[in-house]
Amino acid sequence: MxxxxxxxxxxxxxxxxxxxxxxxxxxxxxxxxxxxxxxxxxxKTKEELILVLYSQTKTRLTEYMYTNASKDESLELVFKTIYTNTIEWAQENKTEFYFIQQFSTSPFYGLISPEEINKQAKPHLDFLRDGIKAAVIKPMPVDLLYTLINSHIAGINQYLSSQEFSTAKQKKIINESFQLLWDMIT
Amino acid sequence: MxxxxxxxxxxxxxxxxxxxxxxxxxxxxxxxxxxxxxxxxxxKTKEELILVLYSQTKTRLTEYMYTNASKDESLELVFKTIYTNTIEWAQENKTEFYFIQQFSTSPFYGLISPEEINKQAKPHLDFLRDGIKAAVIKPMPVDLLYTLINSHIAGINQYLSSQEFSTAKQKKIINESFQLLWDMIT
DNA sequence: ATATTTGTAGACTGATTAGTCAATCATTAT
DNA sequence: ATAATGATTGACTAATCAGTCTACAAATAT
Known part of the structure; x- marks a missing residue:
């Protein structure tokens, strides 16, 4: 293959x-x-190639997000790990991450079944629901929360890609922007 | 014409x-x-049509953003007006807003000259710089701030478009999400 | 009135495109 | 060994595409 x-x-x-x-x-x-x-x-078709490419790439990102996010840790730490993982993956796989965004804001996205979209989002939404139940995260619609977090990450990633930062500087930005996000949702 | x-x-x-x-x-x-x-x-070409379409649409959005944002008001109020205007415009011109996003995350975006990009962003960056100087907004790179705000707005808009909300409910969401954003950056 | 420019039309073209097909080649199963 | 299955090829095609061209109409300038 x-x-x-x-x-x-x-x-x-x-x-x-x-x-x-x-x-x-x-x-x-x-x-x-x-x-x-x-x-x-x-x-079979060019379209199928595009769709497979998206599903595969999106799945890879989703899987990477949860690496080392052991459920034993505090909610904040788990969340931070997921957050950091995502940005790390995006920075190390810029082309892939950009492709996901390009695809998501194109008419092709409408061809992805609601089931697949839900399947991808479910672990994240469950996590956020837990956070609200535990009275750590502010009570608000998880969909809104999810969208807000995603957008925030997209923004940070765009900023990190716009210039060349040293690894140290990059880490600092990630830490500080995490704090902004965390304070916003808790 | x-x-x-x-x-x-x-x-x-x-x-x-x-x-x-x-x-x-x-x-x-x-x-x-x-x-x-x-x-x-x-x-002259299909590409030119696409580029003109983007510039025109982006300009319209930018112009609308500052309507009724009189500089006499408090920084927070001016910022809130701009924020609300943007989301209103996006909701009332969904196709146009979606087009801007679609274009921005496509290779066509690379064809827009840095001058035009800077020209579009300048008023916003100036505004944010004023806010930092006035010790209202947290001191951080304005580019980062700008990206963060933009992403936030894109997120809220996505959420508002994902379901049908009553006008009252919509206003409530906008107000509350503004507060989240404002608290985050001040 | 006449000349000149500008707008509009739609048939046309050469290049390009997604996708097919018949024919090999490689691998595995029997 | 032999058969069967799947992988690979690249020439081919029918359709489509961006862009051109010629002709004419309308408006504007002289």
Whole structure:
């Protein structure tokens, strides 16, 4: 399954660089070093390729978010770990993160089933509900909370990507902006 | 200049509904009720049409943001007016707002000159700098502040668009989320 | 009135596109 | 060994695309 991976990897890169509109399948195949037909062997249509790419990438991010977030710790610490993980992943996988955003604000997003969207969001919403029940997080609609947190993270990430920061400086920004967010929601 | 407006209006709608990749100029012309050649009379290329559409729409939003934000009022009140204006505009011009987001997270955004980006952001950054000087807003990089505020607004707007709220409920959400943001940055 | 520019039309084109197909090649199962 | 299955190829096609061109109409200037 080496070629399939190569196609996905190349497609991701080209979509981010040139956009969906200006990335022909022929270019993807060529740059991936496979024949035209091979692409369509693995993906029935260009659209399917795009959708698979999104689901896969989004899943990878979601999985990474919860690494080392052991439930034994305090709610704040777990939340901070998830927060930090997310920004770290975004910084280390800029193309992937940008692709997720590009996809999410495109008409393609409407093709993702509500089930899949809910499935992706569920762990986060559950976590926030726990936080409210424990009277740590302010009582408000979890959907609103979730959107607010996501937007905040997107913002921080945009800022971190806009300039070159040293690792130390970067850590400082992440810590401080976490505190802003945490104070806002608790 | 009726037809030019019609082309822009139709293009906006179609780009949001189908995306850049799946909106041929022929479809825009047809739905706008003009001939194919007319579109290219007003816009040299499809790309130019897209760029003009963005600049125009972004300018309209920026102008609307400052309506009734008289500098005589307190900083908080001015900021709240701008905040409320923005969300109101976004809610009343959902297609336009969505287009701005779609464009901003697409490779087309890279074609906007730094001058134009700075020009659009300048009034906002100046305002924030004043707020910091007046010791009202927390001292931090204005770029970070700006990004954070923008993201917050995008989030609230997304939430407001996700469900149908009554006008009263909507106002309540806007007020409360403003308070969250204001507390966060002051 | 006449000339000039500007707006509008839509048929047309050359290039490009997504996707197909028939034919090999590689791998695994029998 | 032989059969069967899946992977891979690249030439091919039918459709579509952005953009051109010629012609004419309307408005404006001289």
């Amino acid at each position: 080496d070629k399939k991976e190569e196609i996905l990897k190349t497609a991701l890169k080209l979509f981010v660089e040139f956009g969906f509109h200006a990335t022909p399948t022929s270019k993807i195949a060529k740059e991936a070093g496979v024949a035209n037909g091979t692409l369509f062997h693995y993906f | 009726d037809k030019k407006e019609e082309i822009l209006k139709t293009a906006l709608k179609l780009f949001v509904e189908f995306g850049f990749h799946a909106t041929p100029t022929s479809k825009i012309a047809k739905e706008a009720g003009v001939a194919n050649g007319t579109l290219f009379h007003y816009f």
